Amino acid sequence: MNPSSSDATSWTPGRPLRVALLGCGVVGTEVARLLTRDADELAQRVGAPMELVGIAVRRLGRDRDLDVPDELFTTDAAGLVSRGDIDVVIEVIGGIDLARDLILSALEHGASVVTANKALLAEDGATLFEAAHKAERDLYFEAAVAGAIPIVRPLRESLAGDRVQRVLGIVNGTTNFILDAMTTTGQGFSEALDEAQRLGYAEADPTADIEGFDAASKAAILAGLAFHTRVTIGDVHREGITDVSAADVRSADEMGCVVKLLAICERRETPDGPAVSARVHPAMIPRSHPLASVRGAYNAVFVESEAAGELMFYGPGAGGAPTASAVLGDVVSVARNRRSDVFGPGESTHAQLEVLDMGRARTRYHVSIDVDDRAGVLASVAGAFAEYDVSIKTVRQEGSGSDAQLVIVTHEAEDAALSATVASLRGLDMVRDVTSVMRVEGGF
């Protein structure tokens, strides 16, 4: 913590800390409800009472099932954050441009900010963190990654004396629900998506989830925290789950694996020094891996750290109440800081490691190949792998005659070499089709 020298808003004993809420959807409503209901308890924890002084909404007059005075609601979010007497602004409206403007204005006007806005942080966190640093205010965002699961604070503080090697996260509940349903029932992707939509686990437009955009935002944030390097969503390789087939899930099962959409952030030693890789894609992981048993819409983040070893953080990754819990934990922290006119640790980017593109990430492949069942086929398939220095771990032939199939799992190699190998396989005479290619992670 650093003492703050800004005097735009100084708290003096006796007055409550003023809190403004931007957005009153599912999360905002729950935040407002808990701030109001638990006001006495929260005052004890902060060391000063907090007062909710305004709630910015798009439209007035909705029935919000909240026990707060009508006059708190306003459609003038910009006016609310620039009042100049707000101590803490909570941003849960989402989106990019408006949210950024409001957060920047709040910081300039002396408020600390708590946000759940992963998309904005992953796209343009640098602008926000620099503004917070300049304003000597806090910008906290525990709710932006994996909902209620405390992962930002552990990475930023608990592991601050350690060296994180790898973060593997199931950070999107919608895709985990779909893949889990495919694993459990044998359903295909579309059926499982339909069911997820019917049950409310997937939105009407599920693009952000199933194409991996949401997970990629979180991967950027996690990589930045873990490796003290600025990582944006543009640095994150992204593949969604729309191409995962029931056959892929069955192949995984035969290998003793399950298919998960993983956010993977790794530190890699390269000839040019340490570097970082951040990527989101479906992958097979062994059933014995702690992430394999993360079911339904739950999230989990698995951290491999040099001294701490293997840690896992598990819990609900979304939803109004869980996200509100993470938001309010941050609100208590930044309110304590405002009360004392200090601020907590800001963005940590001193390492500035190179962010590798996907071709230079190291991983393993599981490849299923329909082949002609004749002499020499294995030699020529193996030759394609050797051509790119990709070492084969296991080969299994299944079926025979016109059903012959080779299932190959490689050792670790650079992704570029693996994809060149697959392209080369596709050009081979004896290869009828490369039916499935999936990365294998988690120490299989």
Added chain:
Amino acid sequence: MNPSSSDATSWTPGRPLRVALLGCGVVGTEVARLLTRDADELAQRVGAPMELVGIAVRRLGRDRDLDVPDELFTTDAAGLVSRGDIDVVIEVIGGIDLARDLILSALEHGASVVTANKALLAEDGATLFEAAHKAERDLYFEAAVAGAIPIVRPLRESLAGDRVQRVLGIVNGTTNFILDAMTTTGQGFSEALDEAQRLGYAEADPTADIEGFDAASKAAILAGLAFHTRVTIGDVHREGITDVSAADVRSADEMGCVVKLLAICERRETPDGPAVSARVHPAMIPRSHPLASVRGAYNAVFVESEAAGELMFYGPGAGGAPTASAVLGDVVSVARNRRSDVFGPGESTHAQLEVLDMGRARTRYHVSIDVDDRAGVLASVAGAFAEYDVSIKTVRQEGSGSDAQLVIVTHEAEDAALSATVASLRGLDMVRDVTSVMRVEGGF
């Protein structure tokens, strides 16, 4: 954070933060190694260099495999902590009296303290926290509970806006290793203990682990953090695992359960208002519970919170490097605070909830009873339960004739009623023996 007004030790830009280490055993050696090896990286994270200025040891001249100058070692721990120019003292000597004296002296002389000493915190944390508060210094202790797993900071900060209902922890690796071996191999307790000792998972004198003292210290600390109430080890009901038999483990298996030594901290609504229960005992939990798959010497803490829902934190609960990771995370936090002359959140005891004795804890029992196989036996056994208002969930008769056995699982009731029921069963004519009694936890 609060700005500190003490001027015993004020950091000024340009000088390094001075760190003193008390104890150079397995954990201390690793702390010293990382502090030295990663000095540049840690300086970036703290915002100022840290310098290890002294290491207090019991005896000089041991070969410690550490790349630090000989003159740092001293046997005068008291002199080291009272030099008056130390910013951070790390206490990893363990034990009660000497550690307490040194921590108090360190705080009085202007240092913040990082400790891994669960026994001292559970016995007399109040004295230490009051001294830290008075000195306006930090007392951090992430390493005291569950080794490398970040659980103190999440409870103290991430969940500060939520209401924790229950904490279930596997917080002792030795007993988890033994129970896991019993589950996997069918071994009895002594065999499994022997193996754990042979493999280095249990100490030559395993009392603190197998009798539950270590877990009880951690339960006291967790309960205090979770419920904002002062809880000492004297408040914690404690039963070890020495009476757990191979038959208990088999019974659990037949129920779809495993046996774990749990640290359980619960908030309970009583007619007199909310109260707290803290206890350590072996219990059956369903195999589907996330804690059931915590294998070997790993630790995990499962938290049920009103808004966040169910969270789990998993990782290595002991060992030099993992504990050093937790210690160094705290060192970075308190060093950042010293640099800015502020201090973080201290002890939170405003709730001061009543701590219930074991008789008033609510739980369920699994009871195996050898009975005479004749008419009326079930009626009279059921009568004993009814007498104390304990409701039966399931009854199963096994065997017949002289092998007849009743296996009964109850609904939740106060522990006093459950144990009175068992005493009453033992007095029944038709009951030959109550062969096993074990609590059932985790939502079976």
